[in-house]
Amino acid sequence: MPDLAQDRMLLPTYEFKQDLIDAIREHAFLVIIGETGSGKTTQIPQYILEEMPEIKKIGVTQPRRIAAITVSKRVSEEQVTSLGKEVGYTIRFDDRTSSTTRLKYMTDGILLREAVQDPMLNQYSVVIVDEAHERTLETDVLFGLLKQTHRLRPDLKILVMSATLDVEKFSDFFDECPIFEIPGRTFPVQIVHHQSMKIQSLKSNFVSTAVETAFYIHTTEKSGDILVFLTGQADIERACQEFGDKCKELNYSRDVKYYEAEYRDDDVRDVAIYPLYASLETMEQRAVFEPARPGKRKVVFATNVAQTSVTIPGIKYVVDSGFVKEKSYDPNTGMDALLVTSISQAAATQRAGRAGRTAPGKAYRLYSSDSYDHMPPDTVPEIQRSSLLSTVLALKRMNIVDILHFEFIDKPDETLVMKALTQLFLLGAIDHNGVITDLGKQMNSFPLSPYLSRVIVSSAIEHECSEEVLTIASVLAGDHDLFRAPSPRQGEDVVAEAEKCKLKLAHHTGDHMTVLNVWRTWRDNDESKRWSRDNWVNHKALVTAKSVRSQLIDIMKDLKLPLVRARRIEIEKSGRKKDGRSRETVREVDAVPILKSFLTGYYTNVANKATGRSVFSHYSPDQHFGEKTSHSSSALVALHLHPLCALSDMFDRNKTKYSQIDWVMYMQVTYTNKAVMKGVSKILLDWVRSGKGHERIRQLASANLNGESAKITSKKRKQLLADDSTPASSAESSDTDAGTGTDAELEEDRKRLRKLEIDKIRERALARRNLN
DNA sequence: GAGCACTGC
Incomplete structure (x- = not known):
C-alpha cells in the first residue's frame, strides 16, 4: 500500500507550506499560481485544515462536477477519513457532506446558489476559487460577490487559484493582493510552428493539414501517442477516415523499402485511431483512456474536451489546428452563434501542455509563430459572450439592483446587460424600477433558464x-x-x-x-x-x-x-x-x-412560415403596436427547422403536416451557417396577442430596468436599447406589417435582409472577440 | 438536413 503521507511531502506545494499558511493568516485575498501537478488543489486546503484550527469550514469551487468528486475522494483518502465526514463534496443531485464536514469541494454553480441564500457565506471561513483562469461565467460572478462579501465580512479568507501566469488581473481586482507562485511538475514541450502557414489561409484546410501532420509524426517520430485538436464532430470523423486511409496505404506498401525507411521507430507501425467529442456514447469514449496495446500508437482526434475536461494518458505529441468552435450570444438577435474561430495564445499554450504530462513532448502548431503572435492573448471570458438572463436575475435576487455598475472583473457589454434586463421585465421577473418581483423570486428558485422557470410557474397557476x-x-x-x-x-x-x-x-x-x-x-x-x-x-x-x-x-x-x-x-x-x-x-x-404555458416564457420566440417555403421569419409582437423596440431587430432573420424537429419534413415525406404550419414558437435558435431553431411547436397567433406578456412590451419604454434611480434618462435608455447596428431598411420593414406587399416581394426582402443579418451576426461575433 | 465545452437547491 502506498504511503499517502509520504507522497504528499513530495509535491511541489510542500516546501511552501509554512509560507502559504503565514500568507493566508496575514491577507484576506491571495492569488496562487500553480501548474498542473503542483498539488495545489488537493494540498493547500489540507494545509489550512491541519495548521489553522481556528478555521471553521473551507469551501473549494471547481468548474466541473467530475473534478469536485475525484479531488474530494483523493483528499479524504489522504486525510484517512471516509468521504462525507471531514471532507466531502456537493454537486447538483449529489451532496456528500455532513455536519462534520470542514472541507467541502463543490462546483462553482453550487457556491453561487448558496450565495443567493446567504450572501454573507457565513458557513465558510475560507473560500477557494480553483481553476480561475478558465473564467467560467460562474467564477466571474463569484469574484464580484466575494469582493462584496469581504467588505461585510473582513474575516473571510478568499483564495484564487489559477494555472496561467497572467494573474495580475486577479491580483489587481482583489486589492492588489499578493501572488504566490508554485512551480509545476510538468515536462518540457518543444513547440514546432508551421512557419510558412498563416492562420487565415489555414482555415479552409486545417483538417487535411492536421491529418498530414499527424501522419508525419506517426512515420517519423518515436513512440508516444498523438492528440490532434480539431473543432467538431464532422471534422473529427473526416480526419479519422482520412488518417485511416493513409495508414492503409502505408500498410499495403509494407514490403516497399521506401516506406520502411520512413519509420524511425519500428515498434509503432500500427495505429489505433480514436475520435473524441462530448456527445460520443460513454462506451465509445472509454477505449481512448486505456493505454494502447504494445506496438500500437494511439492517435486521438478531439475537440476542446481534451483541452480542459479530460486527460488522456500517454500523449507525447500534440497537433494544434489553431481553431475552435466557440459559442457567443448576440444580444441584438437573441441568437447563439456557434462559429469556428482561431484560438487564443492561452489556449494554444494549454493545448501544447497536454503533450508534457508524463514525459517530455512535442507540439506541432499548424500555423506560423507570427500568426501565434497575432492571436488574442486570452480567450474572451464567457461572461462577455453569454446570455446574462439567469445571472442578472440571481443578482437582483441578492438585492444587487444596479447591475450595470456591479463589480465585474471584466465587464460584460452594456447591450448584453440591457438585453437581460429587458427580457426579465418582459417575463415579469422584475418591475418598472428594476426590482425583483415575487414571480422573479419564484423563477430564481429553479435551476433553469428564467424562460423555462416562467413556463413552469405559469403551468401551475394559470394553465x-x-x-x-x-x-x-x-x-x-x-x-x-x-x-x-x-x-x-x-x-x-x-x-x-x-x-x-x-x-x-x-x-x-x-x-x-x-x-x-x-x-x-x-x-x-x-x-x-x-x-x-x-x-x-x-x-x-x-x-x-x-x-x-x-x-x-x-x-x-x-x-x-x-x-x-x-x-x-x-x-x-x-x-x-x-x-x-x-x-x-x-x-x-x-x-x-x-403550449400556452410555454408561450408565457417564449412569446418573444415566435415565427411564421413563408408560404410554400421552408423558411420562417421571426415575429415581433410590437409590430402590432406600431412602434419599434429593442427586440424587433431580429424581425427578419430567416429561421430554419432543425432536422430532428418533429415538424421537420424529414418525418413526413408527404409534407402534409409541414404545409399546415403557420405560426410556431421555438425554444432556441443557433446560428452556424444559418439560423436553426430547436424545440419547435405550432401555435396560434391569437395566443400570443392575448397573452399577458404581450402588454408588457408597451410598458417597456418607461421602465427603469437597471434600477439605478434616474441616473439614466429614458431617452438615453432608448438609445441603449435601440439596435443602431441594424440596417435602416430592416428597421423600417419591421414596422410595416407583413400584410402589405405580395408574397414574392416579401420573400425577396427576406432573402436580402437575411443575408445582411447573417453578415452582421458574423461581424459582430468577430468584433466582440477582437475587442477583448 | 445538423450536433464546441461546461453547469444549477
Missing part, C-alpha cells in the same frame, strides 16, 4: 398542466437532442428505420408534445435502455431529465406551486375500416394549455 409541463421542461432543460441521428455510413436502411421510429413517436403539434410522448412511452417500457436504443432515442437525455424532474418537483413543493395533471380530451381518430365503421374516440392529453 393547470404542471405535471406534463414539468416533464417537457426537464427534457428541454438539458441540451441533449432527444432523438439520435444515424450516421449516413450506417446505410439507407438504418436511416429509414430511424426515421420510422421518430415518425411513430412524433406529435402533430411539434416537439413539446413529442417529448411527452417519448417520455411516457419510455416509462411504459420500464425506462429501458434497450427500448431507447431500438427507437433511436437518446437514453441519457431521459435519464438526466428524470433527476431534473424530481428536483423540480421538490422546488415546486417548497414554493407551494400545485402539481396538476393536464385535462384529457376526446379525439376522434379515423381508424381502420374493419367493420365498415371508421371512427374511434381516444382520450388524449390536451396540447393547448401546455
